[in-house]
Amino acid sequence: MTENQHNNPSNSGQGDDESNGEMQEPGEMMLNHPLKEPWIQYGVISLGFWLLFSPSTLGYESVLMTWSDIVTGVVLIGLSAVTLLRENPWASYANSFVGLWLLMAPLVFHAPTAAAYLNDSLVGILVIMFTVIIMMRMEMDGATVPSGWSYNPSTAAQRAPLIALGFFGFFVSRYMAAYQLGHIDAVWDPFFGTGTAQILESRVSEAFPVSDSGLGAVAYAIEALMGFMGDKSRWRTMPWMVSFFGIVVIPLGFVQVLLVISQPLLVGTWCTLCLLSAFGMLWMISLTVDEVVAMMQLLKSRMSEGVSFWHAFWMGGHLSEEDAGLPEETRSERNRPAGMFWGVSLPWYLLGAMALGFWLMLSPTIFGTQGLLANSSHLVGALVVSFSVIATGEPARAVRFLNIPLGVWIVIAPWLFGAPMLVTANGVLVGVLLIGASIPQGQIRDEYGDWWPQYIT
Known part of the structure; x- marks a missing residue:
């Protein structure tokens, strides 16, 4: 953003309401959005009742898992009721952390049955979809291409390969977690024989208090779901989300890659599925960097106009059409297949x-x-x-x-x-x-x- 835009009240994002002639900041609009979509809360309440009756119908064979689902169901219902009756948007977003707990619960309590693991994973993903993903799909006004850029790093096409790689990693990790939890008796490895099984049963894996493959599945699920969050302007409307996405993908993803490439040193063998997921993670890092850079440039720009980092981090900012991109060189906004790989080249x-x-x-x-x-x-x-x-x-x-x-x-x-x-x-x-x-x-x-x-x- 340029200085002229920052000094223009119509684009500054300051103010409380559009009716006063000023635009709400993106963060304020997203915070209040749950109150404009009450139907979502009924979906979450339905999932809460589903959890209440799941243990008795699916045969969890675990007292801890049973009580976890019952309590979690009550919490989901209660927070959605608070959102509807007290018009408190924070309660709706709090339910997203309940969804995250559902992804973790089968690992924490070492779910003895595949049904319990599947049920909590699926319901957890649906809760996060309802309370965060759908809530934050609202379209924002203003330009979408960062100032001085030749394309928009947040289009649906740009995010498509990240989502695909995230779900690939999720299913691979969940498959290996099923072996660690004892839900299946063998694990497939076409190149290294029993290499995958040796790694999943190694002292390195057993050093984790929960299934390390299960933790990987949770991380990949979060990455895939975060790929759906926000609209094509999310690099400027949701700096906090792009930051968290970048942290999960880049430094934490590289740590996972380091763990995989150290397997011959620590265990003495390779794991085909681990190598495939690690190679996919490397491409996720490559494809994520551009959006993180655009977000950091936005924060720098907002701070240069006197806005605090904390405020800019949570509220984002607006960008006028006049100050966006390179007018004569900007690539098309159309979500075409070639747009998936803008920002990546193979010299x-x-x-x-x-x-x-x-x-x-x-x-x-x-x-x-x-x-x-x-x-x-x-x-x-x-x-x-x-x-x-x-x-x-x-x-x-x-x-x-x-x-x-x-x-x-x-x-x-x-x-x-x-x-x-x-x-x-x-x-x-x-x-x-x-x-x-x-x-x-x-x-x-x-x-x-x-x-x-x-x-x-």
Whole structure:
């Protein structure tokens, strides 16, 4: 946003009501929206009654799960009644945390039956859909393309692959959680035999107080559901939501990736389903960065006009059509398939870096190396792939520089560990090629305002 827009009262977002000639801020509109959609509360009340009678009809075989559903059902009904009778929008949003508890309850109480796990998961997702997703699908006035950008990072097309990857991760993690909870007797792994089962039964997994795969399923469910939240202006109308989404996907998602790539070191084997979900998470990070950058630019802009960070974080801001995007270069707002991947590009050198990373991961098997050098190859190769995938996001292109110190390590590691000449030559060649592939920036197809990392060459 520009300074002229900030000084224009009609676009500043300050004021209490549109009838006074001023627009409500996005956060205020969303806070009061539950009072304009009372029908949603009847849906939540119905889910509350469903929970009350679920234990007796589905055979939970757990006293704790039974009482959890009964109490949760009463709470859902009570908070929805408060929303309807006392016209308190906070009560409706409080029910979203009850939905989150329903996702966690089968893990906390180690649900002994698949029916209990399925029922709480499904009802929890429906409660979150009713109390948050539907509530926050309202269309907001104003421009949708950030100032200085060539496209909108919050369109439905932009979010579609994130939602798809989130649900893929959810179903994969939930499948593995079913094995950890004892609902199924075997788990499928087409490439590593019993590798998945070994990892799910390992001391690393058992160190968690609840099923770690189940925790992953909860995280993926939240990511997929957050993909539906808000309209195509959510980068400026819901900074708090984009921030939480970015935290769940980027730092927490990368932690999950690190846990997966450390499996050969900690357990001694790989897990096909874990690798697939981790690879999907890397692309989620790449696809999420642009929206987070747009949100941070909005917060910076609002703070420069004297608005506190806390206020801007929760309330968002308006943007006039005159101050949005690059008028002559902005991509179409139409939700077409190509729009799913705006902000992501695949330069040949990043593809080459990914290939080098995969080769390094396979090299211990090909050359028969063992011990510390084999562990180093597995870990460093996976990190190279990870950084290269993340760097395909144009606002995150500077991440490619992290591959340079990894390339240096690849060159010197065989010398340090006393590897045979062929393995040493392979390490030197791969390291040098990786360093060379990590230097050029390549073409940046889109514009991202004043986001400085895109200009690093």
